[in-house]
Amino acid sequence: MTSPTLAKDLALLLLLATVWGAAYSFIRVGVETIPPITLIAARTLLAGALLLAILKGRGLRLPRDMATWRRFLIQACLNSALPFTLIAWAELHVEAGLAVILNALTPIFTFLITAGITRHESLGPRKLIGVVLGISGTCLIIGFNAFHSAGTDLIAQLAVVLASVCYAMAAIFGRNFRGLDPMMPAAGSLISGAAILIPFSLVIDRPWTLSVSFASIAALLALSVFSTALAFVIYFRLVHRLGSVATTSQAYLRVPIGVGIGAVFLGERFSPTVLAGLLLVVAGVFAMSVPAPVRLSQPLDWLRARRHPAP
Template identity: 70%
Template sequence: MPQKPNLARELSLLLALATLWGASYTFIKIGVETIPPVTLIAARTLIAGAILLAVLRHRQIRLPTDRATWRRFFLQACLNSVIPFTLIAWAEQSVDAGLAVILNSATPIFTFLLTVLIVRHEQVTARKLFGVMAGLAGICLVIGVEALSGLGESLMAQIAIILATACYAGAAIFSKNFKGLDPAVPAAGSLISGAVILLPVSLVVDRPWTLDPSAASVLALLALSAFSTALAFAIYFRLVQTLGSVGTTSQAYLRVPIGVTIGIVFLGESLSPTAWIGLICVISGVAAMTIPARLGTTRERIV
């Protein structure tokens, strides 16, 4: 009889994923200072894919060889890396990393809507609905209304981030197609597929051999590839299988308070009492959206 996943462990992994992806916006911001977006993301997917390939080889796990699975890998790559990574990197040339985090935190909302209106493959409970609303309310309290005062500036860049957010939602739902595979397999397969798509574009558009990236950008790229991509993707595909697509994307709510905490520790920033209340709302929203994914009952189902 298969052992049930430990909920506390899965929630810890959710927090780790939020931290890894929360840090990625800062890495991208530093990276695009001297590395063009397409080349940055091409290198990101290539390095991260190579790391995961090495891990799979060490564990003596082989990638699938059938065309059907690789078609799914390529589609997953478009939804989860090629399009959203590139859009966010391009946007962060003119948009602050903090604003990118705020806009990108709407992933669970898109996932919720896609699940309800189109896919309908996952139970949508009253508790999850509460989680969506509590999470959004928490983000508004943590960040404050004034943080969105620049929403009208760099409009195209902000729309690009919202499109990336919708792609992430589609990726979370589509990744259910990899159920039964070791989490590192679709992570590696989709990243390799992303590199195959982006590398030729980088060679033609950016001519990377002519670039002179700074040491800071290179280090940011390496951290982005190893931690915020390779490790994060392996955790991501595991959580989709255990917490579900809506539950997994709820980590987006945690990115903002994590960023605020980093600011307090390293930049001397401070939180208002309202923001602390918002942080509690965020944690409540995440718990509400993830716990039902493991423990929900048919009585809670509303769709």
């Protein structure tokens, strides 16, 4: 029987996959009239301000020591400022569903970084098989012929892959915030991300000159409240409780959700090659994330323990 705590964590994992799966469609609508840097600057500022208000209402204050804020700044670069902007720019050239598929590589990069550098979690051959499947799927999605020409679409796809690397590093680095309320690193990193991006927005995009549609504003608000503020609180909670590899496993749930939202609301369609790559990526992440099958002898062992309890 699944414990109530584990059931709650799995429900949060599903909710996180849903709000992040929807983010790609929100971004796709947002960048129609809001440039990527300005969109993400506003996204991080609104989400960070919302979390700060909630913290104040709970009687909590962000830490003031420079060491913690340096960690917030690093987390902001890895988990918001850089990957958010890369994905927003990429969605000027690729569909939201394709972006969510490529971003599902995050658990695979988490595995590779964990295996090669940090080694903070146990890994096995089944996870290695998952990596091979995921990389094979990515090759099918991007297409082998794409590497013969450096077109905008290819660069955009590689930008999403680079964002996945950033997310993987962020999931591992997020372990440094143990002991803090999950809302604190979420708020601190978002405010830091806004501080990084706002000067670029003011200089490059001159947002006061933009003509923004109502649809883009609505997408920005949904992106900030649900896919950023709420998502980050859930994310840091799960990193502490489940670990970085398990938390990034929500990518295999996020893929069908994100692709489905793009298909239903944005009318996106994909080639058979992309769909085959999608299956391989999901299978790879699934192999890396789902616990090993239960041994057939385990139920018998449990029954024997019940009948002959240890003294």
